[in-house]
Amino acid sequence: QKEVEQNSGPLSVPEGAIASLNCTYSDRVSQSFFWYRQYSGKSPELIMSIYSNGDKEDGRFTAQLNKASQYVSLLIRDSQPSDSATYLCAVPYSSASKIIFGSGTRLSIRP
Amino acid sequence: GAGVSQSPSNKVTEKGKDVELRCDPISGHTALYWYRQSLGQGLEFLIYFQGNSAPDKSGLPSDRFSAERTGGSVSTLTIQRTQQEDSAVYLCASSLGGMHTDTQYFGPGTRLTVL
Numbered sequence: 001q002k003e004v005e006q007n008s009g010p011l012s013v014p015e016g017a018i019a020s021l022n023c024t025y026s027d028r029v030s031q032s033f034f035w036y037r038q039y040s041g042k043s044p045e046l047i048m049s050i051y052s053n054g055d056k057e058d059g060r061f062t063a064q065l066n067k068a069s070q071y072v073s074l075l076i077r078d079s080q081p082s083d084s085a086t087y088l089c090a091v092p093y094s095s096a097s098k099i100i101f102g103s104g105t106r107l108s109i110r111p
Numbered sequence: 112g113a114g115v116s117q118s119p120s121n122k123v124t125e126k127g128k129d130v131e132l133r134c135d136p137i138s139g140h141t142a143l144y145w146y147r148q149s150l151g152q153g154l155e156f157l158i159y160f161q162g163n164s165a166p167d168k169s170g171l172p173s174d175r176f177s178a179e180r181t182g183g184s185v186s187t188l189t190i191q192r193t194q195q196e197d198s199a200v201y202l203c204a205s206s207l208g209g210m211h212t213d214t215q216y217f218g219p220g221t222r223l224t225v226l
Binding site for chain 1 (some may be wrong): 144146152153154155156159161166167169170202210211212214215217218219220
């Protein structure tokens with residue numbers, strides 16, 4: 001089992017719809033979780049962080065965390081063409097000084 | 112303010128040569144990270160510096176890789192006797208505090224090509 005797993009996609013979503021991105025992780029005691037967005041040829045930038053079970057909303061973005069299921073997701077409402085990018089899930093490991101990124105989900109918003 | 116800077120932006124080298132990649136973090140950031148990203152792949156964590164603590168080097172791919180951070184600021188990643196599989200984009204990031212709570216700000220990366 002990979003330490004952090006994401007579907008590679010591509011995930012194609014029509015403009016205006018909700019895009020749902022999923023991530024599972026193996027470290028049961030991880031406490032913090034991050035979503036980064038990476039445009040093609042660019043460096044990653046933070047979208048959301050989440051630390052507690054439940055939902056966290058920021059504008060069109062909602063992060064959802066379920067520690068019991070070791071699952072974190074990112075919802076993008078009212079998807080825009082500018083949301084087309086690769087989304088990376090990142091999990092710092094509590095037992096070691098390392099942070100593991102998933103391989104990313106490529107999202108494509110079609111007009 | 113100034114972001115994370117990396118140099119060089121591109122480096123082409125011959126197999127067997129040594130290369131040195133540089134990262135200047137955001138001023139005041141205590142944590143610094145190095146990653147490697149091969150074409151179409153995710154980020155591979157290499158090493159993390161937090162303040163003046165000795166880093167955990169277990170993420171470095173081989174003993175040809177080394178990293179140091181002088182004075183809690185600038186960092187260099189050195190690859191000795193480069194191999195073709197070392198070709199990738201090397202990304203540096205910094206954060207104000209530790210990896211468990213703080214946003215990482217990424218530099219533009221160094222694209223390394225080993226011929």
